[in-house]
Amino acid sequence: MISKRLERLRRMMSCLDHQDKIHIKELVRLLEVSEMTVRRDLNSDYASNFGIESYGGYVRKETNKNILNVEASSSMEESTKLISELIFSEDVVFFDSGKYNGQLIDMINQDVSFTGVTTSLNTFMFLKSKPNCKPVLLGGSYDDLNDVFISHNNDILKSMVYSKSFLTPNGLHDEFGATVETEYCASVAKSVLSRTIEKYLVCSNESLDTVSKFSVCEVGVFNYFISFENTSNPVVSQGGGTL
Incomplete structure (x- = not known):
């Protein structure tokens, strides 16, 4: 299960805050799981997101990657700065209709001049509140259930190139990847990802190990992960980034 794996990896990372390395057998004891489970966790794609690696019978922090990471114990001020x-x-920058977009947008420096693009009315209003943001609302008819404006003939969506995109899938699963509730939202997400330089996946507890109706992509497509398991203190970690 993704949620349990992420929690174990987070606990491993916490152990390494106090020592340079830790033996796998010690992790087996601390995590109360089998050695095979620990090794599967360390060999998963998610291990690199936390910046840890195994060598021999030990686990240590990776030394060859610059991982962007904020620990769960970090202050809200540090998370906001990050x-x-x-x-x-x-x-x-593209933002979908994710429920954490208001919090993310609020954290953007007021002095930064950027273009914010969305199909969501709520997200548009958050972007509009930023003094140096040029907000762009894409769409046609309004779908109040999913808070998106739907246009099946939107050339701007197909031609724009995004520096960054922030997507919040309804479901995240090892086998089925990132999924959403509607076919239109899936098509928008795919189109945006294909034209984005840096891809950010925004996830929360309720999305983990969940599968929604329509597939977007594999989880490894995203360059960075923003976790809102603790909604007052998001955690950012580095991911894969191949589309």
């Missing part, structure tokens, strides 16, 4: 530094002047 997220605010993700958006630069002249960036063109």
